[in-house]
Amino acid sequence: MxxxxxxxxxxxxxxxxxxxxxxxxxxxxxxxxxxxxxxxxxxxxxxxxxxxxxxxxxxxxxxxxxxxxxxxxxxxxxxxxxxxxVEDTNDNIPLFFPDSYTVDAPEDLLLNTRLVQVKAHDADSGRNGEVYYYLSDAMTNLFAVHPITGVVSLTRSLQGHITKEFHIKVLARDRGSDVEFLRESAIGQADVTVSVVAMNNSPPKIAVRHLPSVVEHAHAHIYGIITVTDPDDGPSGEIELVEIVDGDHDRVFSIGRGEKPNEYNLMVLRLLDRELAPAGFNLTIRATDRGRPRASADKSVSVVIADVNDHAPVFIPKEYDVSISEEAPPNTPVVRLFAIDSDLGKNGEVTFEIVSGNPDRKFEINSATGVISTADWLDAESKSYFSLTVAAMDSASPAVRRQSTTGVIIRVLDSNDNAPTFLNIDDVVEVNENEPAGSFVIRVAASDSDSSENGFLSYSLVNGNQVPFTIDPFDGIIRTAKVLDFETGKKSYTLRVKVSDWGQPYKHETQTIIQVTVKDINDNRPQFLTSDCSGWISVNTHKDRPIVTLKAVDLDADTRVRYQLIGNTNRDCWFIDPDLGTITANCNLRAAVLLRARTKTVMLNVTASDGRYMSDPVMVTLNVYDPQYNDPENMYYARDVTCRPNEIAREYIDVELSAHVTEMSGNEEYQAIQPYVSENFHAPIISSKTPISVEVPENALVGSEVLVIAATDKDRSFDGRLVYAIASGNIDSVFEINMITGVVRLSAALDREKRALYVLNITVYDSGQPRLSSSINVTVQIMDINDNAPQFLRFSYHLHLPENMKIGTSVAQLQAVDADEGNNALVTYKLISNTRQFRLNSNSGILELVAPLDREKIDQYELKVRAWDGGEDERRYSDVVVHITVLDINDCAPDFGAAKFISISVPEDYPVGAVVAIMQATDLDVGQSAVVSYSFVEDDNANFRIDKETGVVRITSPLDFEKTRLHNLTIKASDKGFPPLHSFAQLIIHVEDVEETIVTHEFKQRIARGWIRENEPPGTLATTLAVSGERHPRLQFAITDGDGHGYFAVNSRGKA
Known part of the structure; x- marks a missing residue:
């Protein structure tokens, strides 16, 4: 600048x-x-x-x-x-803040899980401020700390360790090259305390030892001992509560402390009644520990209440009132009694017995079915009311057997089995002639022992010819139907009187004969049969010699006609027999009559008298002659005296003859038509068309017709009236027969599986005296209906198969049985579950392995197998589950998966004890075959070690890039199966170079000067930069500013 x-x-x-x-x-x-x-x-x-x-x-x-x-x-x-x-110099050491850590580690913490992250700070910058973390105990296998992040993790399981608190020293150093590696004053330290928290890994385990059952009504007692254990440590292994959480809604049970710390008593609080809880109790017992969070376990305990015979059978209904016809033959069902007993087993099995009211043993009861039947013929006239006392008894031992009784009223209904009987009446009566029509003759009376309409009587006259009498049908009074005339009518009538009851469909009748005599009343004058008699008689006629006999008749009965001469006739010379009407000479005719002449005519007047009435006189003219002069040959005999017939008298004679003929014809009618007299000659004949064997489906409805017994009897009236009864073979009282029609029907449901064949002896009786009968044996075959599904012999099947089982092996034979018969009992099998490993033989039920097993893919099979029967209309089935557990064999070697080949880079200054890799292999087997141990194939590697249990690879000695830049480790994973299987993985560790010494170079000149001509080609040397000190072999130069156009460059030798 x-x-x-x-x-x-x-x-x-x-x-x-x-x-x-x-x-x-x-x-x-x-x-x-x-x-x-x-x-x-x-x-x-x-x-x-x-x-x-x-x-x-x-x-x-x-x-x-x-x-x-x-x-x-x-x-x-x-x-x-x-x-x-300001450039840094490594003048600071890492400092932890905080410098102590406390962490709770669950004992079931997964491996390589972060426990805590420690943090140290170095005020220096660059590598001088970069911190490496490591453990003071570099040989530990239990914990590891990440050299860069400071995350402390778990590398071995905490379970099973006696020590419950671990103290770890985590050290920190920076990466500056001017700090001695092991100088304590250059190392930071933090204390990590790991407290192992006992986790609630396992719920409590409940075991119950209990009695087979609780006897009902027994006093409170301990039913079972509950033992509760928990394998956890600390509070998680302590039991806080044992309680009943379900199945005891009425709080019948309680749980209390036992004699031992881990024992509890399951107690019965009050008397139990099995009938209120017939299924017993299914208690759910829950044990809860003190862990956080709490863990609990449930266990079902079945409480069976042993039955005590504390209930007597109960009749339904409480009393019975039934009726039966007196014509019911023996073995006719009267009533079916029902009784239930709330007890169980033998205590609830009810049998029946008639205990009183049956002195003559007219009835009997089926002890199993409760059906009361007639045991003998009944007679409503002798006894029409029975009051039976029937006991229902359970089948407990005699000492504790209970019973109850019911009253059964049996009313015997009249069946018109008695004929009317005439009371003492006169069999001969008289009636005066000439009485007006409707005159009382006699009253006949009869009685009938039957009741109701069978005892109501009607009277009638049943003469073949019409008679002049009537009879009142209700009161039996016989009256004249017209005026009777003794003289012109019959003198006597034979009346056939019939009395009939009103019974249906047959009436009983009785006949009697009453002789009615018409009593004569003297209401007729005598009538001479002849008149105007004349003839010749000799004077020589002897005295008392009949001259002529006159006959006079009187139509009145028992009337004595007397004859007499009337008028001036010389009564001394003539005589008429007053009774016979014969006229005789009573004197010497010659002297008296022919005294002065040869002939003389004498006229005699004769009358007849019945004592009340006189007849008209008849003139008898007698010419008396002397045969000496007239007829010497007949001088001693009178000639015939002839009379002219009297027409009026002839009419009387005709009436007399007619009456006589009528009377005779009446006698003939009486003789020809005799009243019917009952006599039972013939026994019933059962029709040859009656089947002796029938088939009945077992699902036939109650009331269904089974067969009809057809029979006839050649006798008349009641002697031919038939009744039917099942005499024997009706073992379960499932059949009944209509005693009138002979129709056999079902009276109870059939069950072929209980009884498949009945042989019924059916007897037909007539109603004569004595009764005659015929019998037939009918075999009733109960035809099977597909009403039962096949039942497997086991509720479920549990199989354990090794996974190396050979294909084609039969693993089990399933078997189901069907209580039906024929095709209905023919069982076939089907595998419902979809599986490729197994095949089921549909006929034999053999389950066969058809594909390899691989426990590592599928270790459990639940196969649903269905058993079908062979029913036609509706096939029935049942299912069973086959539980198959595939047993492991050591067929899987440990598998590193993606970690089979790992290449990593590690700085050469990584601290000793640092984890560089986790080589984990999984083994799909189970048990010891899945337990994997790790080792280096060549165990002469001095820089690394591997945890044989977890596969954690750690640095055991400092790395040196200059000595070894690459470590090729072969790791062997072995299971503990028999024989053990192995697999291998390759771990390539590249050691990264770290500049151990930082060399600082300074330019010798603050300003370096250089010249270059313009238009020089690229690569022309402008100047050479000089540095002080020994040049580092990897010294590099770079232009940092001033060459905005990129005209210049500097190489590693400092040439610009």
Whole structure:
């Protein structure tokens, strides 16, 4: 810097002075003229007590004035500002602030994680102020400090160390070359305290030892012992709380301290009732430690409540009131009782028994199903009401067995099994003739033991021919239908009286015979059958010899007709038999009649009387002759006396004959039509078309028809009325038969898996006395329905397979069974999960390995396997999960990955102990096969060491660029498998040169002068710059200013 003098006339010497910027007076100015330029030199003053201190002030801005006085005493001046930088000398050491550090390090801190950053400051500049950090213990493997950043990091795990506090000395030195490396006064020091904080790495571990079950209603007791451990150290390993967090909503349980420090008692607080919690309790127990943050673990504890037989069966409904027809044959179901027991197992299995009300054993009960059936024929007339007491008992041991009872009212319904019976009545009655129509004859009465309509009676006359009588159908009174005439009608009637009940569909009837006799009333005069009788009689006719007999009839019954002669007839000579009507001579006719003549006519008047009425007289004219004169041959005999028939009498005779014929025909009708008399000759005949074997699907609805038993009976009426019953084989009470129609239906659900075949003995009874019956055995085959899915024999499968298992190996055979039969039970298998490693045989269920396993890629498989049955309409299935764990084999060598080849550069002044590289390899195996150790292949390297556990490479001795510029380290990573596998990595360390000694050169001349002609070619030497002292081999020159156009250059030898 200077002042050009060429433009100044009469220029003299230039006077320079510092006007500002140097308050301490460290600088002085000097002037030197070079040609036409006055050069300003600024230097430090000598002899001062104080010196420049770059650390106190590293630069000065000095204002300098230049003045020149001309010969004419004119002062010319100029002012400039000069910036002065104070160059550093390594006169300071690094200083830490702060000089102590405390850090908490979690024990599970990851390797190479920053713990703390220390900071040291060196007031020097440049390399003199650049600080290197290092540890006082250069051989430690636990910590490292970055030489440049001062970050202290962890290089080995803190877990497992007994020491819980580490004291580290971190040293700092600058990179200045004029400071001895190991001189303590040139080294800064900081203390780092690392406190290992026990981390809550592991949650508590809960183990429970408990009883198999809690007996309900037992007194409070300890159900289980809970042991809680925590492998952590410090508060993290201490248990703060053990509690029940779920499954105990009613606070039945509690947890208290046990005898040992880590034991707790799971206690039952009050009596338990299994029926209120039939599934028991699923408690969730949580243990919480004192760590920060807190860690907890849960464990499920199942509490099974052992059943105590504390409940008796309960009938539903509480009482039963049912009815059954009295014609129900034995083994007819009456009612099905239901009872439930809240207890479990045998304590809840209910059986039934009739305990009273069945003295004649008319009923029986199926002890398992509770179906009450008839055991004998019932008779509503003898007993129509039964009150049974039925007990429902559980199946516990006799000492604790419980039971309850219910009342079963069975009302026996009348079925019209009794015929009406006539009460004592007269079988012969009389009725007077001539009584008006509607006259009372007799009242018949009957009774019927049946009830209701079966006991209501109706009366009727069932004569084949019409009779002149009627009967009231309700009260049984027989009356005349018309006026009866004894003489012209029948003298006696045989009435067939029938009484019928009102039963349906068959009526019982009974008949009786009543003989009605018409009682004669004397209401007719005797009538002679002949009149106008005449004839000849000999005088020689003997006395008492009948001359003629007159016949008179009287239509009245039992009327005695008497005859007599009336008029002036000589009664002494003639006689008529009053009873027979025979006229005889009662005297010597010759003397009395023919006394004066040969012939004489005698006229006799004869009448007939019934005691009340007299008949009209009949004239009998007798010509008495003497045979001596007239008829000597017949002198002793009368000739026939003839009479003329009386027409009126003939009419009476016809009436008599007609009445007689009618009466006879009535007797014949009575004899021909006899009332029906019941007699049971024939047993029922079961139709040959009735199947002896039927098939029923097991899903048939209750009430479905199974079959129809068809039977006939040749007998009539009730003798041919049939009823049906299942006599035996209805083991589970699943069938019922309509006793009237013979239709067999389902009364309960079927389950082929429980019972596949029933042999029913079905009996058909008629209603005659005695009853006759026929039976048939019908086999009922329960046809399978696909109502069961296949069930695997295990809930799940857990397999452990080595990853080197050969392809084609059968790893497991899965098996499922189906309770159905036939195709419905035919099980096939399917692998639902998508996998290339396994194949499942659909028929055998064999699971086979078909592709290599590689645990490092997939270490767990969860395969869902489905078992299908062979159902046609709807296939059923169930699933199972196969858990496959692939076991490791040492098939993976440690892998350095991208760090297989590393090239780094390290300054040669890096401190000993500094970490230069972290060679980490990963091993995909597990266990010991994944534990990697590190080493140098050639263990004669004196400058570096490697941590065998972490692969951290550190400097063990100072590097020297001049001796070794490159270190080629081969690092071996070995696992601990059997056999061990190895891999290698290459670490190339380039040592960077660091100028150990800083050589300062000064130009020998402050101003170097040089000349050059214009138009000289490039490369022409202008001048040579000379420096003092021994030239450094790598000394370099550079033009810093004044060559704005780039005309000049300077080489390493100082030639410009």
């Amino acid at each position: 200077g002042v050009s003098l060429e433009s100044l006339p009469e220029a003299g010497r230039v006077q320079y002075s510092i006007v500002s910027g140097d308050p301490e007076g460290f600088f002085a100015v000097e002037e030197e003229q070079v040609g036409g330029i006055s050069v300003l030199h600024i230097r430090t003053k000598t002899g001062l007590r104080d010196v420049l201190n770059r650390e106190r002030q590293s630069s000065y801005t000095i204002t300098t004035t230049a003045e020149i006085r001309s010969s004419t005493n004119v002062v010319y001046s100029a002012t400039t500002t000069i910036h002065v930088e």
